[in-house]
Amino acid sequence: MNALIGRTRPDALQRNLLRKMLASQVFKFGEFTLKSGQKSPIYIDLRECFGHSDLLILMSEGLSSMVTESRVEYSGIVGVPYGALPHASVVAGLYLQKPLLIVRKEAKAYGTKKLIEGLYQQGDRVILVEDVVTTGGSILEVVETLKNEGLVATDVFCILDREQGGRERLKEAGVNLYSLFNMETVMAFLASVNAINDQQWAEIVKALNLKYETVSRFEVSKEEEDLNVLPFTNAGRTSLQEREALTTSPLNHKIISFMKKKSSNLCLAIDYTTTEQILQMVEKAGPFVVAIKVHSDIITDFSESFTQQLVQLANNLEFIIFDDRKFADTGNTTKLQLTGPFKIAEWADVVTTHAVQGVDSIVPVFREFINNPAYRLSGVLLIAQLSTKGSLTNIHEYTKKAVQIADENRDIVSGFITQTRISEFSDILNWTPGVNLDAKNDSTGQQWRGVEQAIEIQQNDIVIVGRGVTSSKEPIQQLKRYRQTAWESLTKEENEKIDHN
Numbered sequence: 001m002n003a004l005i006g007r008t009r010p011d012a013l014q015r016n017l018l019r020k021m022l023a024s025q026v027f028k029f030g031e032f033t034l035k036s037g038q039k040s041p042i043y044i045d046l047r048e049c050f051g052h053s054d055l056l057i058l059m060s061e062g063l064s065s066m067v068t069e070s071r072v073e074y075s076g077i078v079g080v081p082y083g084a085l086p087h088a089s090v091v092a093g094l095y096l097q098k099p100l101l102i103v104r105k106e107a108k109a110y111g112t113k114k115l116i117e118g119l120y121q122q123g124d125r126v127i128l129v130e131d132v133v134t135t136g137g138s139i140l141e142v143v144e145t146l147k148n149e150g151l152v153a154t155d156v157f158c159i160l161d162r163e164q165g166g167r168e169r170l171k172e173a174g175v176n177l178y179s180l181f182n183m184e185t186v187m188a189f190l191a192s193v194n195a196i197n198d199q200q201w202a203e204i205v206k207a208l209n210l211k212y213e214t215v216s217r218f219e220v221s222k223e224e225e226d227l228n229v230l231p232f233t234n235a236g237r238t239s240l241q242e243r244e245a246l247t248t249s250p251l252n253h254k255i256i257s258f259m260k261k262k263s264s265n266l267c268l269a270i271d272y273t274t275t276e277q278i279l280q281m282v283e284k285a286g287p288f289v290v291a292i293k294v295h296s297d298i299i300t301d302f303s304e305s306f307t308q309q310l311v312q313l314a315n316n317l318e319f320i321i322f323d324d325r326k327f328a329d330t331g332n333t334t335k336l337q338l339t340g341p342f343k344i345a346e347w348a349d350v351v352t353t354h355a356v357q358g359v360d361s362i363v364p365v366f367r368e369f370i371n372n373p374a375y376r377l378s379g380v381l382l383i384a385q386l387s388t389k390g391s392l393t394n395i396h397e398y399t400k401k402a403v404q405i406a407d408e409n410r411d412i413v414s415g416f417i418t419q420t421r422i423s424e425f426s427d428i429l430n431w432t433p434g435v436n437l438d439a440k441n442d443s444t445g446q447q448w449r450g451v452e453q454a455i456e457i458q459q460n461d462i463v464i465v466g467r468g469v470t471s472s473k474e475p476i477q478q479l480k481r482y483r484q485t486a487w488e489s490l491t492k493e494e495n496e497k498i499d500h501n
C-alpha cells in the first residue's frame, strides 16, 4: 500500500506499472468466471503485458529490484510455466544475469526427456518467478518437481498476490512469497484513479472474498512519473552524526565537521572569470559555506598567487576548495591535467570526474594523488546525474554503473554530483547542483528546482548554488537565505525525531 504514497523510485516504479497495466487493459471489468468457478466483475490478465514492451521491461525491472532487495542467495531463476516465462527470461537475462531454468509441465516423450531445462547442479538453490499467486497450488507442484531433481526452492517472486490464501499455504510449506502487488494495492490504485467507483469496489471485494471494509483512496496522478528524480533507495536517511562515524573518507570527515560547526550545507559556485571578483566573493561568503566551487579553466587571469590566496582563505574560514574540472579522459591525461599549468591537485580539496571513461581510468589515478600528502586533493565527486535537460546521465543503467564505481571505492569517491540520492551507502555525500529559489531554468539547458525538493524529497546533502547568489544584486543576503533554507531542510527530519523523543 505504501507504494501509492511512497516518495522513492521503487514506489514510483510500482505506480507507473499500475498506470501502464490500466492503460494496457490488464485490468478488465465485466462478468468473468474464474478458474475456481467463482464469478468476478474484474479479471486481471497479466498476459496483456507481453504486447507492450515498455510494460514487460518495467515489470521485470520491478521483479528484479524485489529479488535484489530480498538479499536471497540463489544460482538460478525458474520461470513457472507459462505466464511467468517472459518475465523470468527478462529478469534472468537482462537484469540479474543469472541462468534461466524452465520446468516442463510434463517430461518430453523423446530426446533428453528432461523435466527441467537449463544449467544447474544438484543441490543448487533457485528462486521462482511467477505472475499471479492465488492458492499457491501450482507453485507447490513446481517446488516438488524441483526437489525431485535435487534443487532447493524456498523463495517465490510474483507480480500479483491475489490474497486467496497462497501466501499462507506457501509459508506452511517453507516457501517465502514476495509480491510486487497485492489486491489491496491494486484496489486502492483503481479507486484512487477512479477506474472503479465505490459500488464496483464493493462488488469486487465481495466476489473475490477480500477482507477490506472501506475504500482507500490516495493522491495518485494518472500521469506517469519520471523515475530518475526520486531517491533510488528505500533505505531512508541516516543522521549526520552516524554518517561522520561511518565514512572512511578524510574529506567527508572534514566536510561534516564544517557542516556541524557552521550549520551550513551550502556550496557556493562562483562562476566569475577574474581572480579579483572571485576572491572578493570568497572573503564575504566563506563564513557561510562548507565549500567554494570554481571552474579553474574559465578564470582569465588564473595564477599561482590566486590559488595561494584561495588556500589561505579556505584554511582561515574553514571551507573546502572544489575545482569543478569534470575529468573525462584516460587516466594518463587526467594525471597530466591534475599536475599541469593549473596544478589542480595542489590547491583543490575535491574535483569532479565523469564516469564515462570507466573505473580503471578514474580510481587508480585519483587514489595516487589522494594518498600522497604532497597534494591537497583528498576526494573526488563522481558525476552520476547532471542537472541539464536531456542529459544522457539520465539513462538509468549509466547512473547505476556510476553508483557501482562509487560504492566499490568509497575511500576515494567521497560523493556524487547527482540530482537525487542514488546509493544505499549513507557515507557517500550527495552534492546537488541545479538549485535556484527564484527561477526554473536558463536559456542553455540548466534546470533548477527548490531546496525542499532537492533536500527533503531527493535526499541530497549539499546544495550547490551559483547564479541564484552570484547574479543577485545582494549576493550575501541571498547566500544567507539559501544557507538557512538548505540547513533547515537537511536538519528538519532529525529535529522532528528529537521533538518526538
Ligand SMILES: O=C(O)c1cc(=O)[nH]c(=O)n1[C@@H]1O[C@H](COP(=O)(O)O)[C@@H](O)[C@H]1O
Binding pocket: 269, 271, 324, 352, 385, 386, 387, 388, 417, 433, 434, 435, 436, 446, 464, 465, 466, 467, 468
Ligand atoms: O558539477 C557541477 O557542479 C554541476 C553539475 C550539474 O549537473 N549541473 C551544474 O550546474 N553543475 C555546476 O553547478 C553550478 C550551477 O550554477 P547555477 O546554474 O548558476 O546555479 C555550475 O558551476 C555548474 O557547472
